[in-house]
């Protein structure tokens with residue numbers, strides 16, 4: 623299982639083993655990482671899985687599609703160039719070592 627490191631808004635580092643085929647959102651929620659909510663369960667309808675990912679470091683990440691782009695316009699914390707919805711990032715072996723920063727607020 624790929625190791626994903628979450629950095630909470632308070633600076634806590636939490637490295638978790640993420641099951642293949644799940645999502646970055648589930649990897650955080652299933653491991654009780656604070657700062658990830660995932661209210662809609664991964665349907666790209668709530669934006670409470672907002673996170674910041676260095677896409678340049680991980681070209682295997684899928685591009686932001688139209689729906690994700692629209693949802694990212696409504697995040698509780700300000701969107702940046704590194705903003706993604708964690709539920710839209712499916713865990714693959716290529717994501718080994720991914721570092722995900724979490725925003726200060728999801729709601």
Ligand code: FES
Pocket residue numbers: 647659660661662663664665666667668669670671693707708709710
């Ligand atoms: S969990 Fe709701 S948009 Fe990702």
